[in-house]
Amino acid sequence: DAKTTQPPSMDCAEGRAANLPCNHSTISGNEYVYWYRQIHSQGPQYIIHGLKNNETNEMASLIITEDRKSSTLILPHATLRDTAVYYCIVRISGSARQLTFGSGTQLTVLP
Amino acid sequence: DAGVIQSPRHEVTEMGQEVTLRCKPISGHDYLFWYRQTMMRGLELLIYFNNNVPIDDSGMPEDRFSAKMPNASFSTLKIQPSEPRDSAVYFCASSWGDRNTDTQYFGPGTRLTVL
Numbered sequence: 001d002a003k004t005t006q007p008p009s010m011d012c013a014e015g016r017a018a019n020l021p022c023n024h025s026t027i028s029g030n031e032y033v034y035w036y037r038q039i040h041s042q043g044p045q046y047i048i049h050g051l052k053n054n055e056t057n058e059m060a061s062l063i064i065t066e067d068r069k070s071s072t073l074i075l076p077h078a079t080l081r082d083t084a085v086y087y088c089i090v091r092i093s094g095s096a097r098q099l100t101f102g103s104g105t106q107l108t109v110l111p
Numbered sequence: 112d113a114g115v116i117q118s119p120r121h122e123v124t125e126m127g128q129e130v131t132l133r134c135k136p137i138s139g140h141d142y143l144f145w146y147r148q149t150m151m152r153g154l155e156l157l158i159y160f161n162n163n164v165p166i167d168d169s170g171m172p173e174d175r176f177s178a179k180m181p182n183a184s185f186s187t188l189k190i191q192p193s194e195p196r197d198s199a200v201y202f203c204a205s206s207w208g209d210r211n212t213d214t215q216y217f218g219p220g221t222r223l224t225v226l
Contacts, residue, residue, distance in 0.1 A: 038154075041220075042220075043115075043204070043218055044154070044202070099144075099154075099215060100156075102153075
């Protein structure tokens, strides 16, 4: 799986959009970008994934650059409950292999 | 849907004792994963099963660790004998191995403390 690089921490004001970047310059053509988050003392939670098109669901939007070397997870209206560690993971979908978690980004939503 | 169920949620034991962690995956999922999380090493895979068969156990740290999946609705992770360095949060996750929807769903974890 391709290596990812994320900033260690970010702050965001409550109600504002949180934009979490991820670099994955060595991504290959059949690798998807996945985002999970882990709220303190809970198990990781799936957020969204995509291959090359932008994706949106009820939780977030995923913007992948045209060259696929980076992506941004957008939480449109961050709340205090969105404070968590966010992990960007690149892997082949359907391979059913393990998720390889990096250090992630600690997002703190401020009141 | 109850999600992935793990028990116990907390376990405190003394060095040398046997510890058994339990997991009930989401019904219908055919993959089950055991992860361990520590401050030093983060989240790391220990072992995973497909259709109750162990596929990759390369993450199991030592022979003291063993995992079984006797049926599609139950798995155990056993540590015997336990050591203080085994203290960690152990997560179980399950997924349906479909190409487009192989999202992994995690349980709440078992926090293990070995004294």
